[in-house]
Amino acid sequence: MTALLVAHGQPSDPGPAARALDALAAKVASHLPGREVRAATLAEPGALARAVAGPPGTVLPLFMACGWFSETHLPTRLAQAGGAAWHILPPLGCTPEVQDLTVTLAAEAAAEGATALILAAHGSGRSPMPAAVTRLVASRVSRETAIARAEAAFLEQAPRLSDIAGSFPETTVCLPWFAAEGGHVAEDLPELLAEGGFRGRILPPVGLDPRLPALIARLLARQM
Template sequence: MQALAARVRMWLPGWEVRGTTLALPGALEGAVKGMPDALIYPFFMAEGWFTRSQLPKRLRAAGIDQPLQLPAFGHDPGMEGLLRDVATEAAHELGLPDDASLILAAHGSQVSPASSQITEEMAQMLRRDTGFKVTTGYVEQEPFLEDVARQTKGPAFCLPFFATRAGHVSEDLPQALKAAGFTGPLLPAIGEHPDCARLIANTLLRHRQRAAA
């Protein structure tokens, strides 16, 4: 997260940009110390429990009474364009046809529909704006990735709708695809794409400009 913050800072000269995590005790509190008016950009794929409940609660406990919290990364206004460009460019570089099958892999949840809702919205956009045969597969809910991959025929590739490669992208996704006999390429997590820093910077800048206006 600190490395991502450094890349975002390159697009925002003069800004102070810090990266932190909820998982490390005291990290969030240390990051926001002395920044009572900071914009909070949640690097999460969905607007779920962490962004709607846990993060605001932790911010208030850290002394930020009314957090200026933006929508989660997966809901960023630039996400549609990023996904579309990444999928199209990857298919071209891999020599895949314009109508190749694309599996959009995501976390999912047995408890909350937040992850699947934003994933299905992005899949629908890809069907509308590209020629790919787009399906969705999840780690923790139906339709499970392994089942979707097993049913996918012809030239195909898989794009992880995840913020980072940790855990699910580095282990669960490859295992599911291998078990399904899926031989298509597995792309890096969308959150690892180099253009993410610029996407985040643009969103932060637009928010500040609207606030100033």
């Protein structure tokens, strides 16, 4: 059976995000001998239709939250592309495995001297569901690691990164709760932190951790 990784992509410049997703799919496939792993971003014209051509398989949305995108928008886009029969798994960020990895990343940062953590996510002005996942993971960091203070903050809803960044000490790390390094991670997030007077260190996004391809492969192997 075929697996398909689907990500938002970058509408203003689809190429780089599509190539990064292709590279991730290749890494995941290296852990699944004999299985095909395809990739498509929603931002790249025609990519989804090309990816779902042929017998139906399994879709893993590389979204970091549940909600409208995974429950309404993606099924609609798949149906329009001819992939209505494909089986959609829960979004990446809603899986216990990725949440466990995030707690591990926080514990590793604590072992290197971090005492506080900001879990930075996109957020939504329309639904509470994306923020709820981020807050859940931040609360786990507080309970399960040596990080003394862990809070969720957002780009597009309260509390915004710029509102709370200055209240954290220099021994703080900001962990982007994102599946890839697009414009939000590379530009918006650092700008909001700087605006708020952030004095700590920004970690790579969760989606770039080198353990992720094998983790995704394990998720897919249970369904393929």
